[in-house]
Amino acid sequence: MEASITLKSIAKKFAGKTVLADLSFGVEKGTRFVIVGKNGAGKSTLLKLLVGLIETDAGSAYIHGVNIKTRGEETRALTGYMPQIINLDYEINIYNNIALYAQLQGMDLKKIKPRIHSLAEDLDFIQYLNKFPEELSYGHLRIACFIRAIVHNPAVILLDEPTTGLDLKRRLKIWEILENLKDKKTIIFTTQNLQEGERYADRIAILYKGNIKMDGTIDKLIETTHGLNRYKITFKDDPSPKLIEKIKENPKVVRPSLRGKDFEFYSREKRHFFNVLRIALNQEIEEFDSSGCTLSDLFLGLTEGGLE
């Protein structure tokens, strides 16, 4: 497949602190690519860099084969960006905020109004178009930023935590709109909501300390755990520290943790779970549960260590 975005050894520092370090990856056209990572991992910086809001210290980035540094005006015409913050003009109403941006993106004046109205109707937002930003709630302002990002029908859509602060109905609507753009547009989004990432992206990248620690489809990422399962035992009363120590002594018990009466750990084979259960039965157990690894488990394992 043709490359939509290519990053080669990108580095960026802010006040001496490395935010992105030797970052390289590519995204094919028509892919929905999610970047997950802890706060400060560099997710927003990466998107800002792609839309030309910040410049790289080293390396090069290309959108549809065009270098963003040397031909930034061309690449910015290919992208639509929704920031995490609200950067609307507070002295202009929502409609004009979006319309001005559409004009900057070279949209035909005649097409701007119907396009804004159609998107606003889809998002149940039509009644807010003539309002000023200060009259609207945070969620409504996020919707306005979303409409502004896609109003000009860009080839590459970059969304920084697009559903943060939105109610469930609008959150689903946004995903529905993005679902309809599937295969036609390259969509890169960041999220803290790993379930959304898992559900709506074709490809997932885990960004950690300015670099991609893991990248692939969800199945491929889960595969890397080599059949690791998550187990949870809920005790009736607080388990004794001695009992927990004894369980932790088992080398096949991965990443054990105790939260109140819940004891969680990972293990590859069921027999190790049964070994743990045998020890745990020294105290009264209320419940136990097992499940396959999810993106959340993988994410926590990668960013906080312990799943290797």
Next chain:
Amino acid sequence: MIGIIIKREWLRFKPSILPVILFSILFTLTIYIVIGFPFYSVLNKINDLKFMYWVSPGIWIFMSSLMAYLISLDGINSLLNEKHQIDAFSNSPISNKQIILGLFYWSIILGLFQWIISFLLTSLLNNDFITTGQFIKILIQTFPAIIFFSGLAILSGLLAENKFTQITFSGIYFIVLAFGTGCFIPVERFPEEIFSIIKLIPITNLVLGAHSLAIQNSGSFTGGFFTLVSAIFFLLISFGVSNKRFRK
């Protein structure tokens, strides 16, 4: 692209039309009353011309420059405020240069508007209208001052992030313009050593030229030319600095 920035400025400006017109009229009248009259009682006539006639071109220059400066500074501050509105422009295909030029042109338009208002007010109050030829010549002579202060405001807004620093420098610029370049008091009456230095400043030359155009219908355009060159210099520096402020 520049037109879209001007359109944005117009949309921001629309709700403030009345306050701006009020400012435009009241400020001119205030200067005429609190500066013109007291100085008139002291200086009475300059070059056989009643002081109130003599000071009028100074008021046009001062007021139009002030308006251009304030509009320009407000424009740049509105983009670089804590809401990061500049980001919405910076992630579109518009260049930094186009953003700056859009703000620059808009402030010049309002500077000219202020020039006309001030001209009409002082002419009505003095009951003395200059000829069309004089009007055009003075306008051409004073136009670079509007451009100069518009450019200066953009550069100040880009360089000084702190509002208090901006206010301090704005105060200094306009006190110097009012009393140090001959807008409101004749610099020819300053001690010779001071006059010989300040007449080398382009804007002083421009103001002197405007006064002499109003009095004798003739004057040098050298000051205007060098003021224009300074304004272009400010713009060029602004283009360079903008990359640091618009895209980090």
